[in-house]
Amino acid sequence: MTKIPVSRGVSKVEYAIRDLVLPATKLENQGHKIIKLNIGDPLAYPNFPTPPHMLNAYIEALNNQKNGYSPSYGIEPLRSAIANFEKNQKNGGWNCKSSDVYITSGVSEALLILFASFLFPDDKILTPGPFYPPYVSYPPIFQSTAIQYRLKEDDNWKIDFDDLKNKLDNNVKLLSIINPNNPTGSILEKNEILQLIEIVEDYPNCTIVSDEIYNKFNFTNEHISVASLSKKIPVITLNGISKGYFAPGWRIGYIAIHDPKNKLEYVRDGIEKLLRGRLSAPTPAQHGFLAALTESDQWREEYNKKLIKQRNYCVERINDINGLSVKKPKGAFYIFPKIEDNPYKNDKEFVLKFLEQEKVLLVHGSGFSKDYGKEHVRIVYLPDIKILEIAFDKLKSFMK
Ligand SMILES: Cc1ncc(COP(=O)(O)O)c(C=O)c1O
Numbered sequence: 256m257t258k259i260p261v262s263r264g265v266s267k268v269e270y271a272i273r274d275l276v277l278p279a280t281k282l283e284n285q286g287h288k289i290i291k292l293n294i295g296d297p298l299a300y301p302n303f304p305t306p307p308h309m310l311n312a313y314i315e316a317l318n319n320q321k322n323g324y325s326p327s328y329g330i331e332p333l334r335s336a337i338a339n340f341e342k343n344q345k346n347g348g349w350n351c352k353s354s355d356v357y358i359t360s361g362v363s364e365a366l367l368i369l370f371a372s373f374l375f376p377d378d379k380i381l382t383p384g385p386f387y388p389p390y391v392s393y394p395p396i397f398q399s400t401a402i403q404y405r406l407k408e409d410d411n412w413k414i415d416f417d418d419l420k421n422k423l424d425n426n427v428k429l430l431s432i433i434n435p436n437n438p439t440g441s442i443l444e445k446n447e448i449l450q451l452i453e454i455v456e457d458y459p460n461c462t463i464v465s466d467e468i469y470n471k472f473n474f475t476n477e478h479i480s481v482a483s484l485s486k487k488i489p490v491i492t493l494n495g496i497s498k499g500y501f502a503p504g505w506r507i508g509y510i511a512i513h514d515p516k517n518k519l520e521y522v523r524d525g526i527e528k529l530l531r532g533r534l535s536a537p538t539p540a541q542h543g544f545l546a547a548l549t550e551s552d553q554w555r556e557e558y559n560k561k562l563i564k565q566r567n568y569c570v571e572r573i574n575d576i577n578g579l580s581v582k583k584p585k586g587a588f589y590i591f592p593k594i595e596d597n598p599y600k601n602d603k604e605f606v607l608k609f610l611e612q613e614k615v616l617l618v619h620g621s622g623f624s625k626d627y628g629k630e631h632v633r634i635v636y637l638p639d640i641k642i643l644e645i646a647f648d649k650l651k652s653f654m655k
Contacts, residue, residue: 262396263395264395264396264397264398265396267392267395268392268393268395268396269388269392269622270388270389270392272293272294272295272388272618272622273294274622275293275606275607275610275616275618275619275622276293276294276616278607278610278611279291279293279610279616282610282611282614287614288614289610289614289615289616290614290615290616290638290642290645290646290649291616292615292616292617292634292635292636292638292643292646293616293617293618293633293635294635295437295498295587295588295589295635295637296503296637297498297501297503297588297637298501298502298503298504299637300637300638300639300642301639302561302637302638302639303501303558303561303562303637304501305500305501305502306500306501306547306554308546308547308550309500309502309543309544309546309547310543311546312542312543312545312546313505313539313540313542313543313546315542316538316539316542316543317539321538321539321542322538322539323538324534324535324538325358325535325536325538325541326535327527327530327531327533327534327535328356328357328358328527328530329356329357329358329509329535329536329541330358330538330541330542330545331353332545333358333541333542333544333545333548334353334354334356334357334358335353335356336545336548336549337351337353337356337358337494337509337511337548338351338352338353338355338356338511339548340548341356341480341482341492341511344470344479344480344483345476346476346477346478346479346480346483347479347480347483347484348480348483349480349482349483349513350513351482351511351513355511355512355513355514356509356510356511357509357510357511357512357526357527357530358507358508358509358535358536358541359495359507359508359509359510359530359536360506360507360508360536360537361495361497361503361506361507361508362466362468362493362494362495362497362508363389363508364506364508364533364536365493365495365508365509365510366389366390366393366493367393367396368510368526368529368530368533369429369464369491369510369526370393370394370396370397370399370429371397371525371529372522372525372526372529373428373429373462373522374394374397374398374399374428374429375399375428376397376398376399377398377399377400377426378399378400378426378427378428379399379400379401379402379424379426379427379428380394380399380400380401380402380427380428380429380430380431381401381402381403381404381419381422381423381427381429381430381431382401382402382403382404382431383403383404383406383414383431383432383433383436384403384404384405384406384624384626384627384628385406385438385439385591385620385623385624385627385628385631386401386403386433386623386624386628387433387437387438387466387623388622388623390431390433391403399428402422402427403624403626403627404418404419404422405418405419405626405627406436406439406441406627408439408593411441411582411585412436412439412441413441413443413444413447414443414447414450414451416450416451416454419451419454420454423454423455423458423461424458425458425459425460426460427458427460427461428460428461428462429461429462429463429464430451430455430461430462430463430464431463431464431465431466432448432451432463432464432465432466432481433466433469434465434466434467434469434470434478434481435467435469435470435472435473435478435585435586435587436469436586436587437469437587437589438589438591438618438620438623438628438631438633439584439589439591440566440584440585440586440587440588440589440590440591441584441585441586442473442475442477442478442585442586443479443481444477445477445479445484448479448481448484449484451463451481452481452484452485452488455488456487456488461488462488462489462490462491462518462519462522463481463485463488463489463490463491464490464491464493465480465481465482465490465491465492465493466493466494467480467481467492467493467494468493468494468495468497468498468499468508469498469499469586469587469588470494470499470586471498471499471500471555471559472498472499472559472562472586472587472588473585473586474559474562474563474566474585474586475585475586477585478586480492482511482513485513485515486515487515487516488515489512489513489514489515489516489518489519490513491510491511491512491513492510492511492513493508493509493510493511494508494509494511495507495508495509496508496540496543496544496547498587498588500544500547501558502540502543502544502547505537505540505543505544506536506537506540507536507537507540507541507543507544510526512526562588562636562637564640565636565637565638565639565640565643566583566584566588566590566636567583568636568640568643568644569581569590569634569636569643569647570582570583570590572643572644572647572650572651573590573592573634573647575651576647576650576651576654577596577654577655578594578595578596578597578654579592579593579594579595579650579654580592580593580595581593588635588636588637589633589634589635589636590633590634590636591620591628591631591632591633591634592631592632592634593630593631594620594630594631594632596654597630601619601621601629601630602619602620602621602629602630602631602632603619603621603622605619605632606618606619606632608653609649609650609653612653613649613650613652613653614649615646615649615650617632617633617634618632618633619631619632619633620632620633634646
């Protein structure tokens, strides 16, 4: 019987982080216990539960029958709370109005909506390499191409501006930044952002997309919103509840549009049409996010203290293992060590062998870029030090 082919765009979609779950599940089905350091889901570990005031607000919304569709752009009090949050960011806010904010089902949906609204066939999007996979695998769905600009590992994963300039042209519609970065944990310095904006100012077709979903994991206090520094270039900020508010299963994110020269009128119209077409983001979860933004954030201090301790532990353990090296990441909850001395064919085989022998699951760096991520592994440091200790003991013995 003739099989129906999957569309050309979707046939290219890859998501390395979850692809490795298949061999891990096979081992689990054979009765093995796997230590999973692969997925950036804070709720996968008992260490960081969703704060109770958020749960209460969600439950209250359910009990009060707030179970219908919400307005397509999101409930107004949440849009307004997000605008306040963007306006009052400690290191630099921007003049965000509630009408600039659109609530989506996670940043993942926001990306699809943005790409669908911006990209013509043969347009390009520049994305950092290493990259978060949807920035590379989604554009082909819209017959567009993602091109990576290099982050320099030997310079704390800063942007290689020569490489970026070589790759920018008038077909680049979007330039994406992930700040703090997944998978490297780097944070852009103010002068890097200013330099980037200055370069983009020569390209009138280009809009910056700044994914700031890890901005609450800003351990050196350097994080600055890109929108706050742009006077001409449109900047679209993406953020949500998945990481900084420990509720990824609620599927809430947002798009916030800073458009100082009113260049995005038509695109914004397209974004709004798509949002109306897909009806709404989950309603009760929006009430949960509202509580997160309007009630005290004091609980975060303890969470971040714990995370910093875990990060420092990982740096120490990694640099103590022959054949691995890493610099201290400044943010997010990932560490991306280099495999200096890989006895296997490549980083993916390294990860698979480590899984097979020691039952610990990491993600291979080439899943985040075959050019700029290979010969690395990404480790999530959300689990408790006791679990990390076991994992690193196993990694040390594996490297021997
Ligand atoms: C950089 C980045 N953006 C977006 C997402 C997904 O966000 P959401 O859960 O809001 O769809 C992730 C998840 O790991 C991420 O690392």
